[in-house]
Amino acid sequence: MKMDIVASLEAITRVRGVRGAMFVSAEEGLVVAESSMEGIDGAAVAALTAGVLARLTRATEAAGRTAPVFVHLRADGGGLMAVPAQGDLMVVAVTDPEVNVGLVRLEMRRAAEHVA
Amino acid sequence: MRVIEPWVAEPLQRFLTESAARVVLLTTSSGQVVAQHGFTRALDVMSASALGAAIMASTEELGRLTASGASRSLSHQGPSRGLFLAGFDLPQGRWIGLVVYDHDSSLGLVRLFFDRLVEELRVLAPVEQPAREVLAADFENELNASLRSLFGR
Numbered sequence: 001m002k003m004d005i006v007a008s009l010e011a012i013t014r015v016r017g018v019r020g021a022m023f024v025s026a027e028e029g030l031v032v033a034e035s036s037m038e039g040i041d042g043a044a045v046a047a048l049t050a051g052v053l054a055r056l057t058r059a060t061e062a063a064g065r066t067a068p069v070f071v072h073l074r075a076d077g078g079g080l081m082a083v084p085a086q087g088d089l090m091v092v093a094v095t096d097p098e099v100n101v102g103l104v105r106l107e108m109r110r111a112a113e114h115v116a
Numbered sequence: 117m118r119v120i121e122p123w124v125a126e127p128l129q130r131f132l133t134e135s136a137a138r139v140v141l142l143t144t145s146s147g148q149v150v151a152q153h154g155f156t157r158a159l160d161v162m163s164a165s166a167l168g169a170a171i172m173a174s175t176e177e178l179g180r181l182t183a184s185g186a187s188r189s190l191s192h193q194g195p196s197r198g199l200f201l202a203g204f205d206l207p208q209g210r211w212i213g214l215v216v217y218d219h220d221s222s223l224g225l226v227r228l229f230f231d232r233l234v235e236e237l238r239v240l241a242p243v244e245q246p247a248r249e250v251l252a253a254d255f256e257n258e259l260n261a262s263l264r265s266l267f268g269r
Contacts, residue, residue, distance in 0.1 A: 028193070029224025047224030054222070 017099030
């Protein structure tokens with residue numbers, strides 16, 4: 001199971017421009033598994049992304065909408081994407097600015113379905 | 117927030133803001149209170165500091181017995197609130213941090229910003245003063261003075 005999870009993350013990091021990917025426990029903000037996160041503080045990314053997603057979820061629910069199924073934060077130096085998965089998990093990817101967002105999203109959703 | 121050591125106030129306030137923790141208690145490893153936020157009764161602070169010190173002492177001894185090394189932190193997730201307990205070393209000696217958080221935060225956020233709090237405390241900590249003998253009368257006086265400072269009475 002652990003190898004399957006890592007393999008699904010590696011499918012994300014194979015996309016050009018993806019610097020790392022991980023499964024995060026959404027409730028606790030802790031890293032469950034990660035791939036190619038060199039130079040990135042995975043624990044910090046996991047904690048902060050889980051916090052952002054929790055607040056976004058509350059905001060959308062307060063607005064009478066369903067919880068987000070894909071979150072994309074864009075910055076000058078790169079981007080961060082998150083896809084909620086089964087149960088308490090979410091898939092997170094850290095990317096360069098120039099990346100095929102559609103392809104990354106596709107692989108992230110596959111990874112999310114893989115752990116379902 | 118109430119602090120006994122003034123240099124603790126700024127980093128602790130930053131930790132509270134960034135982690136969204138509900139309750140924080142900083143004590144020495146013997147249970148003497150250094151700072152607190154979120155407690156309203158002196159009795160609760162005294163109980164929590166004594167329990168925190170006892171838990172850390174027990175887990176550190178357990179770590180030694182099982183050769184897993186000294187315990188750095190432990191956490192407990194309840195249905196609505198989580199508890200994080202960690203020991204760290206300063207020039208003043210070993211301190212313990214007890215943090216209670218709810219759904220506005222997470223264990224990851226608390227751990228992340230608690231590590232930063234410890235780094236800041238290490239930078240700001242005054243040079244260690246020579247240890248003096250602690251007498252029973254002094255201990256009680258200091259305990260009462262600490263509680264007066266923490267609760268303003």
